[in-house]
Amino acid sequence: MRKALINRLAIIVGVILVSGAAVAQVSPYRFEVEAGGGLLRLPDVAYNGWSAKQQLTAYIKPRLGVSVGINWAGTTNTAPLSYLPNQYGLPNPARLNEFYVRTDRMLDLSAVILPILTRHHQVSVRVGLSAYRSKTTQVDSLIYPNPRDRSSYETVLDQRTTDRVSPLLGVGYDYRLSNRWSVGAYATAYLNAPDKQTVSTFGLRSAYRFNISADSLGLSVIDKSTIRTGIRLAGNVSASNERTVADVYSIRGIGGVWAEVPLSLTWQFRTELNYAQRSGQTNEVRTGRVRFLPGVDNRNYLEIPLLFRNEVAYKWHLYVGPYFATLLNGRAELDGKLVAVVPHSVVGVMLGADYQLSDRFSVDARYQRDLVQLSSRPYGGLHGFQLGLNWAFQRSNQ
Known part of the structure; x- marks a missing residue:
């Protein structure tokens, strides 16, 4: 399924590149700052998490730029803590293996290509690397002081921090409200992220273009x-x-x-x-x-x-x-x-x-x-x- 999704994404990007070659709208502004928010998707987790991003892009040419950005994301499943407390006020131990708290931070450096750039529409493709840090807290084991009493136990947590340099691939669409302001949607896939997973974020964003000068x-x-x-x-x-x-x-x-x-x-x-x-x-x-x-x-x-x-x-x-x-x-x-x-x-x-x-x-x-x-x-x-x-x-x- 993952290979099929990647193949479809490659086809979409190819169509965009071909169809956008004949359409261009040069913007006079060479810098773009954006903020966005949406969902975090992990392949082996049933619950979607949250994500937020900030990014600054400098356009070397009208269709080509370099961007640096930071993303925060997280997901939790604390429902097992409320399942059927026993007489000691402790959660059901059979469900504690489902408990987790995860926070991610990604520092991205990427090249940005604008295959479509018109007066009102902009499509972007990003390819680059991310310094990816993930912190996860899960239940490692349970200790029973009295082996005959399985309702009384102590919890041992497993806390892990994983750092990895991950390739990233992102696409985005923006509707340009003016030469400066735009709103749109984005999706980013982090390949070979912590735990060797493909982690994805997607959501809505707003962007503002500017130049660093008074004349601009x-x-x-x-x-x-x-x-x-x-x-x-x-x-x-x-x-x-x-x-x-x-x-x-x-x-x-x-x-x-x-x-x-x-x-x-x-x-x-x-x-x-x-x-x-x-x-x-x-x-x-x-x-x-x-x-x-x-x-x-x-x-x-x-x-x-x-x-x-x-x-x-x-x-x-x-x-x-x-x-x-x-x-x-x-x-x-x-x-x-x-x-x-x-x-x-x-x-x-x-x-x-x-x-x-x-x-x-x-x-x-x-x-x-x-x-x-x-x-x-x-x-x-x-x-x-x-x-x-x-x-x-x-x-x-x-």
């Missing part, structure tokens, strides 16, 4: 020597990326300075230097015979966001960009005992919105998530939400 925006170039600076204070609630029933959000603070360089009348590049407090906290929780230990992990970072800020409406701005953070110090406890904090740095993504209250004051809301860990030892990463207040030393010229 159809706006007048403004004086780039006009740099605004200021300070920012914010509250931050954060938790572990790999949340369990025991993880809760913790409130900390952030403070720093910022500078903005105008790129056009509506675009600015903003960089910050922040002292960022972030934390992960775990409460003591018992589920059956599983006990989550109480703990707290407070970390203080030197954080440098690099953000692109765009005025989307009067006084309203959206921004997105990466950040780099390196650990300054921290303190961690687990079950009342001190735990060593491993030095590390992280790279993540930050997005948000702000509202201009006056020429100097603005308020903002942000979401940030660690993506890549730079450390010699494993570190799960944090995510969090911020609510901040900005004050500029110079008045706004907008």
Whole structure:
């Protein structure tokens, strides 16, 4: 069945390439950023999971580009935990082999071909490689303290992390709403993924095309020597990326300075230097015979966001960009005992919105998530939400 599906896909791609050769619509914009979401399909799992993606494509030629993207996906089957609890409050042991929790992360690098590119229609084909990481939790075995009493048992979990470089093949269709905006659907197959499976994701996406220049925006170039600076204070609630029933959000603070360089009348590049407090906290929780230990992990970072800020409406701005953070110090406890904090740095993504209250004051809301860990030892990463207040030393010229 898999070979037949691949053959059909190859035929479809061939037809697209042939039929699209005579149809072309050159776009003046050379960069495309997209976001999408949909389903994850595993060949040996009965339940579809979820998937989300972000991708940036640079077009070398109107029909040929190079893209880099990151995908998150996951699937779970926790139904066996609720099947016929016995007198000890434990699930039916005969069904626990069906329990699993799986999270996937794919970092994709691919070539993009546009065999069909018209005023309103665009078909894309992607071929490349993916750095694929999969984390799976399943029940490994059951331990019966009293062999005569099969209703009382302890669970031993099997947790595996698999890294693999997987070939990928993707197709997509977009309806172009304008020269910049489009909406459509996509499907991606990861060949020889973890466990030597073919994993597929498919869903809906939206895309925005742009050039990195003021002229490409159809706006007048403004004086780039006009740099605004200021300070920012914010509250931050954060938790572990790999949340369990025991993880809760913790409130900390952030403070720093910022500078903005105008790129056009509506675009600015903003960089910050922040002292960022972030934390992960775990409460003591018992589920059956599983006990989550109480703990707290407070970390203080030197954080440098690099953000692109765009005025989307009067006084309203959206921004997105990466950040780099390196650990300054921290303190961690687990079950009342001190735990060593491993030095590390992280790279993540930050997005948000702000509202201009006056020429100097603005308020903002942000979401940030660690993506890549730079450390010699494993570190799960944090995510969090911020609510901040900005004050500029110079008045706004907008």
